[in-house]
Amino acid sequence: xxESAAAPLLLELDGICRDYGSFRAxxxxxxxxxxxxxxxxxxxxxxxxxxxxxxxxLLPPSAGTGKLLGRDIASARAELRRLIGYMxxxxxxxPGLPGVEYVALSGELYGMSYLEARRRAxxxxxxxxxxxxxxxxxxxxSLGMKQRLKLAAALVHDPPVLLLDxxxxxxxxxxxxxMLDLLANLGRDLGKSLILCTHLxxxxxxxxxxxxxxxRGRLLRQGSVAELCASRxxxxxxxxxxxxxxFREELLLEGVQIVQENERGWWRVAVPAGWSNRAFFALxxxxxxxxxxxxxxxxxxxxxxxxxxxxxDQSSRLDSERSHGIPx
Amino acid sequence: xxxxxxxxxxxxxxxxxxxxxxxxxxxxLSGTIAFVVVQTLLLVVLFALSAPDLHDSTLxxxxxxxxxxxxxxxxxxxxxxxxxxxxxxxxxLLLRRRLFWAVYALGLVSFLLFFFGQYLMSWAVTQLGEQxxxxxxFGRANPAELVRVFRDVLKLNGSAExxxxxxxxxxxxxMIVLALAGSILIGNDLRFGSLSFYLSRPISSWDYLLGKGLxxxxxxxxxxxxxxxxxxxxxxxxxxxDYFLTSGHLMVGIIGYGLSLTxxxxxxxxxxxxxxxxxxxxxxxxxSLFIFCPLLSRALVDALRxxxxxxxxxxxxxxxxxGSRLLQVDLSRTQPDWQEAALVLTGVCVLCLSYLILRIRxxxxxx
Numbered sequence: 001x002x003e004s005a006a007a008p009l010l011l012e013l014d015g016i017c018r019d020y021g022s023f024r025a026x027x028x029x030x031x032x033x034x035x036x037x038x039x040x041x042x043x044x045x046x047x048x049x050x051x052x053x054x055x056x057x058l059l060p061p062s063a064g065t066g067k068l069l070g071r072d073i074a075s076a077r078a079e080l081r082r083l084i085g086y087m088x089x090x091x092x093x094x095p096g097l098p099g100v101e102y103v104a105l106s107g108e109l110y111g112m113s114y115l116e117a118r119r120r121a122x123x124x125x126x127x128x129x130x131x132x133x134x135x136x137x138x139x140x141x142s143l144g145m146k147q148r149l150k151l152a153a154a155l156v157h158d159p160p161v162l163l164l165d166x167x168x169x170x171x172x173x174x175x176x177x178x179m180l181d182l183l184a185n186l187g188r189d190l191g192k193s194l195i196l197c198t199h200l201x202x203x204x205x206x207x208x209x210x211x212x213x214x215x216r217g218r219l220l221r222q223g224s225v226a227e228l229c230a231s232r233x234x235x236x237x238x239x240x241x242x243x244x245x246x247f248r249e250e251l252l253l254e255g256v257q258i259v260q261e262n263e264r265g266w267w268r269v270a271v272p273a274g275w276s277n278r279a280f281f282a283l284x285x286x287x288x289x290x291x292x293x294x295x296x297x298x299x300x301x302x303x304x305x306x307x308x309x310x311x312x313d314q315s316s317r318l319d320s321e322r323s324h325g326i327p328x
Numbered sequence: 329x330x331x332x333x334x335x336x337x338x339x340x341x342x343x344x345x346x347x348x349x350x351x352x353x354x355x356x357l358s359g360t361i362a363f364v365v366v367q368t369l370l371l372v373v374l375f376a377l378s379a380p381d382l383h384d385s386t387l388x389x390x391x392x393x394x395x396x397x398x399x400x401x402x403x404x405x406x407x408x409x410x411x412x413x414x415x416x417x418x419x420x421l422l423l424r425r426r427l428f429w430a431v432y433a434l435g436l437v438s439f440l441l442f443f444f445g446q447y448l449m450s451w452a453v454t455q456l457g458e459q460x461x462x463x464x465x466f467g468r469a470n471p472a473e474l475v476r477v478f479r480d481v482l483k484l485n486g487s488a489e490x491x492x493x494x495x496x497x498x499x500x501x502x503m504i505v506l507a508l509a510g511s512i513l514i515g516n517d518l519r520f521g522s523l524s525f526y527l528s529r530p531i532s533s534w535d536y537l538l539g540k541g542l543x544x545x546x547x548x549x550x551x552x553x554x555x556x557x558x559x560x561x562x563x564x565x566x567x568x569x570d571y572f573l574t575s576g577h578l579m580v581g582i583i584g585y586g587l588s589l590t591x592x593x594x595x596x597x598x599x600x601x602x603x604x605x606x607x608x609x610x611x612x613x614x615x616s617l618f619i620f621c622p623l624l625s626r627a628l629v630d631a632l633r634x635x636x637x638x639x640x641x642x643x644x645x646x647x648x649x650x651g652s653r654l655l656q657v658d659l660s661r662t663q664p665d666w667q668e669a670a671l672v673l674t675g676v677c678v679l680c681l682s683y684l685i686l687r688i689r690x691x692x693x694x695x
């Protein structure tokens with residue numbers, strides 16, 4: 001039996017809903033994800049926080065069932081919190097406490113003995129580069145150090161899953177790089193599963209293998225970052241040499257849209273359904289133009305995110321118009 | 329390419345810990361059992377000391393039994409909850425403040441008065457044959473008169489009244505210390521968002537409240553019950569060993585008075601600290617409760633001649649009534665019944681706890 005078949009899934013959600021009174025914050029979320037580095041993306045009010053609360057066992061779902069590492073999210077809530085290292089976005093620090101005591105307290109709250117928690121706190125702080133600052137009161141820590149300290153408090157009991165809420169929030173570029181390297185290292189080299197909740201798309205692209213896009217409580221997209229970015233099949237980049245005017249007219253007649261072009265001969269085009277790449281070469285040859293480059297125009301995560309949100313908004317607007325009987 | 333399992337096996341120092349297995353994992357079970365056994369033995373000794381009172385069928389006897397059960401139950405709760413690390417750290421946070429030590433020293437002045445007063449009285453008793461004796465650098469005094477003042481006015485005779493007077497004096501210091509402690513221990517958690525740190529760990533809001541409550545309770549007992557027990561032991565050592573055998577009920581009464589102070593003041597402090605959060609407003613609220621309410625109750629009952637039950641709005645007086653009953657000291661006729669006072673205190677505790685639970689549930693854990 002292969003390892004992937006034997007290992008439990010990280011996350012199995014089936015029809016999860018969460019209502020706050022009459023407002024539905026999460027609507028029918030169903031997914032199955034293997035252990036790995038997962039990015040949770042969505043604008044404000046998308047339902048990310050509600051999903052995090054449900055995964056942490058702090059909030060029961062209004063409907064649906066789910067499991068995290070094989071544990072039921074509705075019944076094994078305290079156990080779930082033991083399996084998860086949670087790094088909150090808010091400071092959550094205790095003024096007057098030295099770093100090492102803060103991390104050791106976290107360990108004790110996870111159930112370690114006092115001595116074990118202290119030893120472990122020293123190890124984790126050394127690993128995260130806070131060895132020198134561990135006896136300093138928390139008020140004297142810089143923002144980057146505070147973020148690393150919160151990560152240390154989440155890591156102290158060696159959880160298989162880390163839940164990170166905006167881990168690079170407020171960091172300068174160097175601090176952000178360092179934090180992202182650390183997270184990528186935890187996932188890649190130490191085998192931790194990460195659920196990274198952020199609005200910084202670059203963070204997800206650098207650290208995560210899988211991305212979930214939430215919008216208005218609905219799961220819009222789910223899949224590997226590479227696959228989702230390559231999911232748009234109709235875009236190409238061309239570089240041409242020669243007079244392009246006749247070639248351009250011919251492309252337009254064939255239904256090809258020219259999305260963008262620059263003075264160095266690079267064109268970004270959208271092709272109609274059923275288009276074959278050979279047609280580019282045939283048309284170019286017919287109009288005395290040389291194609292020096294032809295490649296798929298994959299989206300960046302940011303493009304994908306905005307497009308998906310735009311499509312969802314358009315679709316919901318159309319649904320709303322149809323339900324109110326407004327003619328287009 | 330290495331599989332995930334290979335990575336897990338060969339990874340560095342971060343992965344050599346097992347996930348937490350539960351409170352009974354490893355050697356913790358034996359420690360827990362030992363702790364409960366020691367606590368039980370302590371209680372048995374405590375009741376053996378107050379044996380004469382166990383044979384009577386009065387309500388007071390049953391109250392003491394109930395008190396013992398609460399004492400044991402509280403410790404069992406400590407052992408089985410995750411409150412202990414929170415309590416320990418909260419205590420440390422407060423002990424690191426110089427201001428706290430200054431206020432604590434001030435609060436112990438009445439203890440020192442009682443402590444050295446007892447020595448002075450014991451010495452005066454040995455000088456009863458003399459007409460006058462020299463008292464330090466303060467001049468001369470009649471030893472018989474000294475003994476009369478100590479015994480009848482200050483009540484330094486090791487009786488129940490001694491300890492009642494001590495508690496009455498000590499609670500003013502307690503009030504100041506608690507006003508300071510409340511904002512540091514609980515108010516700061518709400519102001520700086522530390523509550524989300526605690527509640528995102530596998531502990532319940534009860535564990536959190538119990539941890540903070542234990543820290544507050546430790547300070548209350550450091551200023552009241554423990555000094556009172558020291559005075560009890562001191563008096564026995566100065567008087568005779570028989571004192572310990574005949575006055576065992578006093579020890580139980582002291583613990584009972586301390587426990588009622590602890591429970592009421594702790595819940596009240598937690599609730600007010602969660603409500604106002606900052607030190608100065610907390611001191612103002614606390615002062616209103618324990619200075620304005622007594623003044624008002626006195627004005628209503630003594631000046632306006634209203635029903636003595638109006639004294640129940642004074643929480644200090646309610647605690648005094650319950651404490652007097654536990655120490656088996658008679659009360660004046662212008663006081664309401666101790667049962668009514670106990671009822672008011674219970675109501676205050678229930679209200680405070682309900683408010684605390686509502687507030688802590690309402691905290692946004694994940695922003």
